[in-house]
Amino acid sequence: MTLPLIAPMLATPGTLPPASQDARWAYETKQDGQRVVVYLAGDGSVVLRARSGEVITGAYPELHALGEALGTTPAVLDGEVLALDARGRADFQLLQSRMGLAHAPARAARKAVEQPVHLVLFDLLHLAGRSLLPLSYERRRAELEGLGLQGPFWSTPAALVGHGAEALAATREHGLEGLVRKRLDSVYEPGVRSRAWIKIRNMHGVDVIVGGWLPGKGRLTGLPGAVLVGQRDASGVLRYVGGVGTGWSAQERAHLASLLAELATPACPFTPDPRVAGARWVLPRLVGEVRYSTRTRAGMLRQPSWLRLRQDLTPEESAADLPDAAS
Incomplete structure (x- = not known):
């Protein structure tokens, strides 16, 4: 039938x-x-x-x-x-x-x-x-x-x-x-x-280090459309774990833009270089808290969303070492 x-x-x-x-x-x-x-x-x-x-x-x-x-x-x-x-x-x-x-x-x-x-x-x-x-x-x-x-x-x-x-x-x-x-x-x-x-x-929270950003488009022109974030592995190397593009108010996004401008650098802080098209790199001095649903086997964050800037933490104080990829 x-x-x-x-x-x-x-x-x-x-x-x-x-x-x-x-x-x-x-x-x-x-x-x-x-x-x-x-x-x-x-x-x-x-x-x-x-x-x-x-x-x-x-x-x-x-x-x-x-x-x-x-x-x-x-x-x-x-x-x-x-x-x-x-x-x-x-x-x-x-x-x-x-x-x-x-x-x-x-x-x-x-x-x-x-x-x-x-x-x-x-x-x-x-x-x-x-x-x-x-x-x-x-x-x-x-x-x-x-x-x-x-x-x-x-x-x-x-x-x-x-x-x-x-x-x-x-x-x-x-x-x-x-x-x-x-x-x-x-x-x-x-x-x-x-x-x-x-x-x-089930969402998880984690501290991440901001190492770059992507320019926004349309109403976000001139502002970050997403930040590129990483976590340090056991040897202290900053590994890229994904881009975060949601979770800010307009005021928070504008404040973040000013902080990123002050930290601009031509060198990618992640190892290895994630080669993200259009990326603008910054010195890895900002710590943020994000939430996410799960991780991929390679340790990348899935469905990440920005929660807050952790101005109370330095990158050295952040306890967000990169976990095993399967966690």
Whole structure:
């Protein structure tokens, strides 16, 4: 049968609900992977579409067997493709070696052996000719779990109803990205960034040393659009850990611009030179505090945001030595 094309529903950033409303929500682990809508036509085939709508089935040959999991029953499912590290945690950097191989079958097949992916299924949108979009999340999840979709490269993890604070603490303890909370009575809204789904990230704080900046554009012309920051490794070498472009008020950005102008230098303070196009270098004398979600395997900060200038600290006093890349 012809299955309807369905754009994935999106979550809005937020926090935990008030304790009095906790029981109205289900909690799922937030995964750091590639969002996919899965189309099972009931003829043994499977089609994976990315959030953009692009067909990416060819990138993940180990998932092709999923087409036979429901026999002749057609279905459309929502999920996330993950690459797991040695500790079983989703690692987006590992996944990047698999993404983009949809039209390179030989390379995709080799990568499937070297670094197999795992598909986490968390919603059911269409089943046996019925649209489940108008049903509540609670009813859709019950039907999804009833399908028993557990396989060598795919699974349907259970969602937790209530107990959000405990669930978030558990994700933090295990180094996971966070939670997505989903209102039990919510319908599926294709392509909508909805308040019925709230993503909650575990954010970490760290002190960094400013070593450069990138000029802003448009309304930020003449001001820093982002600062380039680093941390010292165990030997005292300043290593680049990323660019930070959000978190300032207009007044704070203007103040930062004046400080950076006084510290201008032609020499890059980072080792090795990150070779960032358009970078303006400064003497590494400013310490700032940023928050971020996770680190890449190379130690780069993901989703960094500026918190404050640490004028109470000198670069020598900063305790932000570069941790192991996997932390």
